Amino acid sequence: xxxxxxxxxxxxxxxxxxxxxxxxxxxxxxxxxxxxxxxxxxxxxxxxxxxxxxxxxxxxxxxxxxxxxxxxxxxxxxxxxxxxxxxxxxxxxxxxxxxxxxxxxxxxxxxxxxxxxxxxxxxxxxxxxxxxxxxxxxxxxxxxxxxxxxxxxxxxxxxxxxxxxxxxxxxxxxxxxxxxxxxxxxxxxxxxxxxxxxxxxxxxxxxxxxxxxxxxxxxxxxxxxxxxxxxxxxxxxxxxxxxxxxxxxxxxxxxxxxxxxxxxxxxxxxxxxxxxxxxxxxxxxxxxxxxxxxxxxxxxxxxxxxxxxxxxxxxxxxxxxxxxxxxxxxxxxxxxxxxxxxxxxxxxxxxxxxxxxxxxxxxxxxxxxxxxxxxxxxxxxx
Amino acid sequence: xxxxxxxxxxxxxxxxxxxxxxxxxxxxxxxxxxxxxxxxxxxxxxxxxxxxxxxxxxxxxxxxxxxxxxxxxxxxxxxxxxxxxxxxxxxxxxxxxxxxxxxxxxxxxxxxxxxxxxxxxxxxxxxxxxxxxxxxxxxxxxxxx
Numbered sequence: 001x002x003x004x005x006x007x008x009x010x011x012x013x014x015x016x017x018x019x020x021x022x023x024x025x026x027x028x029x030x031x032x033x034x035x036x037x038x039x040x041x042x043x044x045x046x047x048x049x050x051x052x053x054x055x056x057x058x059x060x061x062x063x064x065x066x067x068x069x070x071x072x073x074x075x076x077x078x079x080x081x082x083x084x085x086x087x088x089x090x091x092x093x094x095x096x097x098x099x100x101x102x103x104x105x106x107x108x109x110x111x112x113x114x115x116x117x118x119x120x121x122x123x124x125x126x127x128x129x130x131x132x133x134x135x136x137x138x139x140x141x142x143x144x145x146x147x148x149x150x151x152x153x154x155x156x157x158x159x160x161x162x163x164x165x166x167x168x169x170x171x172x173x174x175x176x177x178x179x180x181x182x183x184x185x186x187x188x189x190x191x192x193x194x195x196x197x198x199x200x201x202x203x204x205x206x207x208x209x210x211x212x213x214x215x216x217x218x219x220x221x222x223x224x225x226x227x228x229x230x231x232x233x234x235x236x237x238x239x240x241x242x243x244x245x246x247x248x249x250x251x252x253x254x255x256x257x258x259x260x261x262x263x264x265x266x267x268x269x270x271x272x273x274x275x276x277x278x279x280x281x282x283x284x285x286x287x288x289x290x291x292x293x294x295x296x297x298x299x300x301x302x303x304x305x306x307x308x309x310x311x312x313x314x315x316x317x318x319x320x321x322x323x324x325x326x327x328x329x330x331x332x333x334x335x336x337x338x339x340x341x342x343x344x345x346x347x348x349x350x351x352x353x354x355x356x357x358x359x360x361x362x363x364x365x366x367x368x369x370x371x372x373x374x375x376x377x378x379x380x381x382x
Numbered sequence: 383x384x385x386x387x388x389x390x391x392x393x394x395x396x397x398x399x400x401x402x403x404x405x406x407x408x409x410x411x412x413x414x415x416x417x418x419x420x421x422x423x424x425x426x427x428x429x430x431x432x433x434x435x436x437x438x439x440x441x442x443x444x445x446x447x448x449x450x451x452x453x454x455x456x457x458x459x460x461x462x463x464x465x466x467x468x469x470x471x472x473x474x475x476x477x478x479x480x481x482x483x484x485x486x487x488x489x490x491x492x493x494x495x496x497x498x499x500x501x502x503x504x505x506x507x508x509x510x511x512x513x514x515x516x517x518x519x520x521x522x523x524x525x526x527x
Contacts, residue, residue: 129414131400131514132473133452134461140473143445144463151443151486196445244422247469 001237002266004101011221011231011381014043014214015341020178020207020329023116028060028208032068032113035210035334039109043214045224050214051105052078056092056112057333058085064113078105085121086280087368088112089211090336094374096215097237106220111212112334121369138282138369139203143195145250146285150197152300157197159303161188163284164202164326166312171323173354176338178207178329202284202326209331211338229382232344236266236377241370250289255373257293260365263375264295267361271295275359276318276346278339280367282325287311290365291319318356321346336374339364347380398437398494398514402467403430411435411467422469437492437514439466444476444484455513464490464516477515489519 016038018031040047055065065079078099084091089112096110123136134140146160165185171177183201191201221228240259245251264270271294279294281287288302296317297305305311311319322328322342325335345351346359360380367373403412405420406429412421415432419425444462451457460476462484477493478484492514 128416130473131413131466132461132475133455133513134447134475135473137451139451140445140447140461143447144443144461144473147445148443193446193448195447195449195451 001098001101004098005234005237005266008101008103009218010097010100010234011216011218012213012234012340012344012378013216013221013224013226013231014039014041014045014212015344016040016042016212017176017338017341018210019176020209020331020334020338022178022205022207024208026208028064028113028115028210029068029071031208031210032064032111032212033071035113035212036068036072036109036111039111039212039214043216043224044226045107045214047072048075049107049224050075050077050109051107052096052099053080053109053111054092054095054099055079055081056083056088056090056110056337057081057114058083058088059114059117059332068111068113084372084374085368085370086282086330086332087336087366087372087374088333089338090364090366090374090376091239091368093213093337093340093376094237094239096213097234097376100215100217100220103217106217106223108215109212110215110337111210112337113210114331114333115208116206116331123369139195139198142283142285143198145252145289146198146283147196148250149285149289153303155303157189158185160197160284160288161185161199161202162303162306163281163287164188166306167281167287167320167324167327168201169327170313170321170354171327173352174323174328177323177327178205178209179323179327198283198285204282204325204330207329207331209329209334209338211334211341213337213340213344230348231381232347233379233381234376235379236263236375238263238266238375239373241372252367252371253289253293255371256290256365256367259373259375260294260363263363263377267377267379269361269377274317274361274363276321276343276356276362277365278320278322278324278342278362279365280325281320282330284326287319287324294363294365313354313356318359321351321354321356336364336366339366340376340378343378347378398492399434400437400466400492402433402435402470403427404433405430411470413466413470413472435467437466438519439464439490441484441486441488441490441518442471443486444481446481460484462490462516474516475513477517478521483518483521490516491519491522492516493522
């Protein structure tokens, strides 16, 4: 992918969102089209300019793309639906990058759209017995991981609860976020317990939502007449899945480390070069573990890194300036593309009251059930 | 913290074993024996043999689940990670009165629960399913006396 991205640069030129919200009666077509139309306007593109579209969704069923896109006009574009659990949107984005970088098309769309409710896990249908019926439940997996992390590093529950305080605070400044209320440490800790030391406010909400981005090649930029200074370049795209680990750390942690460092290598950067990261913290402890795995700080120092303010907006490297999954929400299909939209907004300097100063280089990282990982690095084009 | 359903002496205990797949190529174990291949080297199931292991192991980690997450398993209950064989760590339901009864490295043994003896109630009208539960070996010894 690095050779392709070097030889045929890919740019994000349009972003669009439908706010993430608790489950409601609004049809997915309406929320999906809201995001797509906003992205088209942002890109200054008409729908017929889009030659290929990738739709990330987990719960809508077959052929969601055409059901939406027919209302924009039947232009004959290529439509591909993808599913990678929480990382479905990231998966759609990566395929759209490949489509443009390969030279197959000059303008592509990645859209994530989902409604809460119908998602079913293949792991529950593999025909195999399990010792515990909770074995495929992410909240239990991460509750166990949190307990082990806190025990190993001698940390109190407050250490991971502070992730929720920061991210709910960021979300309160994000008009697209599902939660818009700042939370105190006391409120986070006093909210009802879910699993182990994880309280409700340390677990992401499920919901409905949509996010869309328009991608273009250099040729596509010219065709759209798009200002190159507002374009944000994709400089790395990595995908991998869990491997049989060394046993010295959780396999999901190893996967995050591997995928992120592969992305650094593709982009020719190191973690110290990053201005911001959007990452998967469906459960608060993940942010501590992943900031360590991503090399922002040493193993065991994630909590200290957070408490120092380094990962706050205005800090050394803003982590989840959008509010993350905890605050902005996690409607699954849209989440990974929502991360890209946030990064593009920040790099353009258009993030309003949650703007992280001088953002030029950022990482979007998602994991999905299974487990799979996607890492993308985006850079200012100025 | 007090949890429900925590009297092993009334829980229909029976000795039990766990069936695993031993790979004849790399000799590693996989749970369950019905797996479609070796989880380590990927060899086909036909290249493995089923082995019965005592349903016991070393407790590595645990948490209490406070909300109803799966049909038929009423919260609160404790879930833990137990090394049931070399290289095989599985999530299990643990039958203890309190997390305070647990410690890292503790030896755990499985008990086969009869659904009818479980005091935990049905969830969302789903019947309580029999679930293999683990208890500290010391507790089982106490019951045997």
